[in-house]
Amino acid sequence: MRHHRHPRARSRRLVRPGHWHVHARVERFVEPSLLLLLRERPLHGYELLDRLPELGVEGRIDIGNLYRLLRGLEDEGLVRSEWGGDLPGPAKRTYELTAEGRRVLDSWVEGLRRAQGTIEGFLARYEEGR
Amino acid sequence: MRHHRHPRARSRRLVRPGHWHVHARVERFVEPSLLLLLRERPLHGYELLDRLPELGVEGRIDIGNLYRLLRGLEDEGLVRSEWGGDLPGPAKRTYELTAEGRRVLDSWVEGLRRAQGTIEGFLARYEEGR
DNA sequence: TTAGACATATGTGTTTTACCTATACTGACC
């Protein structure tokens, strides 16, 4: 058998020898975050990047992937975009939420409520056996 | 530019036309689940598979990956294993938690508490703008 | 005139998860 490299090399961060810091993030949390921000008002990519930390998405947003993600959401019809008018400064593509995007956001909220319940159950069982 | 296939083909499940069900799972949640179950008592892989649903890990456990994950945890010193005695039936490898594994479990709990806070913040902001 | 913030985008590698197959022991049923 080929020796498998550690599959968890980066998901845990070494704080000091023998002490690990675990991330515990929600999969693809940026997607609902973008939908929620766009529900409030249309924004362009760079503004979204600025506002993501408000929702707790800290240090994990890759700007390149953010733009790719936005185009993906547009392909799926969850957002709609257009180039901003002939304003000064670099060209900006402004995104707004579609009705379909709003429905998917609602579905994310259901999913996040379930996730909360799961985590609560886990923590309760953890405390039980302390 | 090469056209990128939808990067979210399976992460959302179509329930009925225009209605999506979103998973919203915690990244690598099986790892802390295994550590928590093993803190309670030593178990072998197949038993862990049986008990994972108790912790809310439903329908996402791939048995092949489970064994790989267990070996990964052992490589990192979070669990220790040995082949069960000469009992009847298929050979079983029994896993138990190490002191290091216990520390990583504690770190996961911290991470999960933070994740709970993040989700709470998200949901609050969602309700605000309804 | 150059450095830095703003703005969008592509290329590519790594990590994590999903799907599929292989192997082997045991008990029940025909």
Added chain:
DNA sequence: GGTCAGTATAGGTAAAACACATATGTCTAA
């Protein structure tokens, strides 16, 4: 005695998600 289902461990491979790096252009201020 054969086969089928359940228990048990394991490998191969592909897709999805994420991380890291780079490219390109506009504008402002030092």
